Amino acid sequence: MTNAPLRYRAALLQTRPRPLEHLKVLRVNTTRNCWMQCRFCDFSRYAPLSGPRPVPPAVGRAALKSELGRGNRYDLIKIRGGLTFWEPWSYFLQLVRVLAEGSSAAVQAFSAVELMHFHRVEKKPLREMLEELRWAGATSLGPGGGELLVDSLREELAVHRIRSQEWVTVQRLAMEAGLQSRAMMMVFRGITRDLVQEHLLALGPLRDLSVIEIKPLRPQGTHMENAQPPHLLEMLAVVQAIQDLWPQVQIAVSADSVSPDALSILHQHGVSMAYFNAEEIGP
Numbered sequence: 001m002t003n004a005p006l007r008y009r010a011a012l013l014q015t016r017p018r019p020l021e022h023l024k025v026l027r028v029n030t031t032r033n034c035w036m037q038c039r040f041c042d043f044s045r046y047a048p049l050s051g052p053r054p055v056p057p058a059v060g061r062a063a064l065k066s067e068l069g070r071g072n073r074y075d076l077i078k079i080r081g082g083l084t085f086w087e088p089w090s091y092f093l094q095l096v097r098v099l100a101e102g103s104s105a106a107v108q109a110f111s112a113v114e115l116m117h118f119h120r121v122e123k124k125p126l127r128e129m130l131e132e133l134r135w136a137g138a139t140s141l142g143p144g145g146g147e148l149l150v151d152s153l154r155e156e157l158a159v160h161r162i163r164s165q166e167w168v169t170v171q172r173l174a175m176e177a178g179l180q181s182r183a184m185m186m187v188f189r190g191i192t193r194d195l196v197q198e199h200l201l202a203l204g205p206l207r208d209l210s211v212i213e214i215k216p217l218r219p220q221g222t223h224m225e226n227a228q229p230p231h232l233l234e235m236l237a238v239v240q241a242i243q244d245l246w247p248q249v250q251i252a253v254s255a256d257s258v259s260p261d262a263l264s265i266l267h268q269h270g271v272s273m274a275y276f277n278a279e280e281i282g283p
């Protein structure tokens with residue numbers, strides 16, 4: 001009887017959400033064109049493979065240095081972009097180096113999809129490239145633009161994208177190279193429990209996975225203009241499924257992709273990190 005209030009408090013503590021961590025993000029876009037043509041991506045603009053330079057040059061070192069010189073403090077720098085064949089791998093390493101040297105923020109550089117592109121273009125071993133990335137100052141690989149590790153869906157929406165097994169392999173090699181591993185889960189209207197489970201089970205080999213970011217599909221400017229963004233209840237169901245299968249992993253969402261009310265509800269149900277895009281540079 002005397003223990004009842006304590007038990008009650010313990011139960012309350014167990015259900016109380018972790019405080020919401022706010023991360024101030026600098027986004028660096030290398031290019032807004034991509035040959036891969038994923039249907040859900042607004043960078044999916046065709047970039048010819050030859051001829052005079054068809055796309056604006058990727059972000060330059062001067063722009064990075066000028067941004068870093070302003071003294072703004074960021075918690076996270078996300079380097080991302082479409083894929084073209086113009087800049088060599090050494091350019092991207094330099095870019096990471098400049099950002100890592102000029103800021104104390106964690107540097108999330110490129111995704112498994114992008115690494116595989118660089119690997120194929122440069123014909124360099126993946127392990128070596130990942131070690132170079134860490135040496136340049138990256139702290140983690142990015143989780144990818146809109147991942148759902150379900151090959152039948154990838155076949156339909158992103159035919160050139162690497163398959164689920166390849167994605168997991170690149171992430172595993174990244175962890176072996178000393179980079180943190182992060183995963184993404186794209187959520188769209190009509191997503192089913194089976195798709196969510198298949199995605200979460202595919203992440204199984206990544207035992208040290210630290211963060212899963214959930215990304216609601218935003219169809220504007222993509223090849224899926226007629227698709228609907230997900231309902232909040234679908235986002236909540238995904239959060240619940242992640243907690244069931246990956247209880248130790250932090251769940252993140254970009255605050256720009258949901259309303260403040262939705263963010264608050266998602267936090268009450270298990271989202272513990274929110275990314276705020278404070279600045280964006282690049283073409």
Ligand code: SF4
Nearest residue numbers: 034036038041082145
């Ligand atoms: S999601 Fe990534 S790989 Fe796909 S089109 Fe967009 S930038 Fe390219």
